[in-house]
Amino acid sequence: MRAPKRMVACITVRGEPRQFPAEALRFRPAAYGIALRDGCVLVARSRFSGRWELPGGAVAPWETLEEGLRREYEEETGLQVSVRAFVGFDQGFVAFFQHAFNSLRFFYRVEAPDVPVRAQLDEVTEVRWVEVAALSDESMAPGHYAFVRRCLAPREERGR
Template sequence: MVMAKPPSPAGRWVTCPDLGGHVRQYPAAEVKFRPAAYGIWWHEGRVLLSRSRFTHLWDFPGGGVEPFEWMPDGLQREFQEETGALVTVGELIHTAESFIAFFGRPFHSLRFYYLVTGMPQEWTRAVDELEDLKWWDQAAIPWQAMNPEDREALAQSAKRLKIF
């Protein structure tokens, strides 16, 4: 993964990759702040992963939090929008920061990863955002098809819960 560079000392440009890994510079004034919350749900030794329609990588349900929302509230809303599931938000276990461009617009991304719990159910997958939604046994987790920040968050969650 290409790491983005923070703004230059003059604060005029930000270098960041887009979802396809193409790197370019953007005027710092165009960069929007994007806090996001993601839920890591372990149940009976399996973890719920979602496959992004945009990156085709496996990650976690969740997404951008609105300016008026607390992180846990935004996570509950995003999780329900993407999966149909109502979850209880637990411990914050990992954070990640990067600069990335979505569809030609640059963002300063702060991601907060929480443990979540709920009742496993039939999913109502958000087809406009997700290609797939699946429970993975720990031995079959697609580590290589996840971005480094998500791999680290998943490892931290497993360590915290003493899963492996």
């Protein structure tokens, strides 16, 4: 299938809109983990956007979503997590370092050990437990806050 001759609107890692030719886009599956404890969620502050984001990221072609999630989570936080439950997915057109992607993002509930975290300083500036009540759509990477809230919703509401 040939890409149409049109531009696609993407959001850069700094939150700026940018247009890319449709034929330049690539698929990018990514997996993110939601670790909750005592009303807090483990988040990492992006070095690129300054926003909080759920640990995780791109899944390599040879990895399952869960393998990629565990690898990315450990790289960013130093923690080896157990993947518990699929929460949901979304799609977004994003740009990283002059490359445009149709990003399919999969979110999972994870269990993190109760040990100190360490930030992967080339991608994030800090990793810490933050009260969910202190977070918002504006303070987090696009789409991430909705999935944190979904994990906290009563079971009946999550199925919708």
